[in-house]
Amino acid sequence: MKILAIIGSPRGMLGNTGRLLDEVLAGVRETGAETEIISLKTLDVQPCVACDVCHKTGICNIKDDYESIKEKLLACDGFILASPNYIFSVTAQMKALFDRCNGLIHCMALEGKYAAVVETSGGGEDAEVVTYMGRFVNTLGANSVGGIGSPMAGIRTFPDETNLYAKAQNLGRELCGAVAGQRKFPEQEEFISGFSARMSGLVGYMKEYWPFEREYWDKKHP
Numbered sequence: 309m310k311i312l313a314i315i316g317s318p319r320g321m322l323g324n325t326g327r328l329l330d331e332v333l334a335g336v337r338e339t340g341a342e343t344e345i346i347s348l349k350t351l352d353v354q355p356c357v358a359c360d361v362c363h364k365t366g367i368c369n370i371k372d373d374y375e376s377i378k379e380k381l382l383a384c385d386g387f388i389l390a391s392p393n394y395i396f397s398v399t400a401q402m403k404a405l406f407d408r409c410n411g412l413i414h415c416m417a418l419e420g421k422y423a424a425v426v427e428t429s430g431g432g433e434d435a436e437v438v439t440y441m442g443r444f445v446n447t448l449g450a451n452s453v454g455g456i457g458s459p460m461a462g463i464r465t466f467p468d469e470t471n472l473y474a475k476a477q478n479l480g481r482e483l484c485g486a487v488a489g490q491r492k493f494p495e496q497e498e499f500i501s502g503f504s505a506r507m508s509g510l511v512g513y514m515k516e517y518w519p520f521e522r523e524y525w526d527k528k529h530p
């Protein structure tokens with residue numbers, strides 16, 4: 309089983325989010341799963357330019373590291389998204405990746421995969437950002453097994469660390485358990501199926517312009 313972790317902190321794995329992600333990954337590794345960490349800090353993922361080429365061809369026209377991240381997302385069994393809270397949302401690095409995933413979202417191409425999300429903050433709105441990242445996971449067609457968020461209590465320290473790290477490790481184990489058991493998340497089904505109807509409708513009325521996505525949906529729902 310392959311679990312891919314993507315971290316959007318400009319501090320990479322050396323900051324607070326990396327510290328919390330380490331605990332989630334410890335839970336993942338306990339199950340025997342293979343892990344890979346992608347730190348957006350070290351990669352070039354430029355903002356989407358809305359050229360629509362991905363919708364037409366399935367490949368982004370910007371020559372940077374996005375396509376290789378996309379291939380890793382398509383190849384993994386489960387993934388983890390980790391970001392600090394930057395003004396009630398994710399970092400610009402992570403948001404650039406989310407936007408570049410627009411083609412994957414239109415196709416809901418990560419259906420059948422599972423994800424977990426990790427967030428840290430200076431002092432609050434953790435749930436808001438965790439919920440936002442979880443909704444992003446669902447728009448890709450994947451199920452979210454849950455998320456963990458915490459305010460910091462200093463450099464790479466958190467309040468109630470024993471409890472927090474136990475929960476983080478459990479989240480990692482849960483992610484692998486969901487992949488292994490192909491767990492269903494009925495509470496996410498309404499959103500995912502509604503979004504799926506919306507995306508297939510969108511691609512349907514844009515079919516002349518977006519042939520790649522039309523063919524993708526034709527194959528998905530012949």
Ligand SMILES: Cc1cc2nc3c(=O)[nH]c(=O)nc-3n(C[C@H](O)[C@H](O)[C@H](O)COP(=O)(O)O)c2cc1C
Pocket residue numbers: 317318319322323324325326392393394395396397428429430431432433460
């Ligand atoms: C540009 C910027 C914006 C931030 N915005 C918020 C915020 O809106 N709310 C908050 O609680 N913390 C905010 N923080 C604090 C970070 O979320 C927090 O320190 C986090 O743990 C940093 O994670 P890292 O060490 O992995 O980068 C902000 C920090 C920066 C640099």
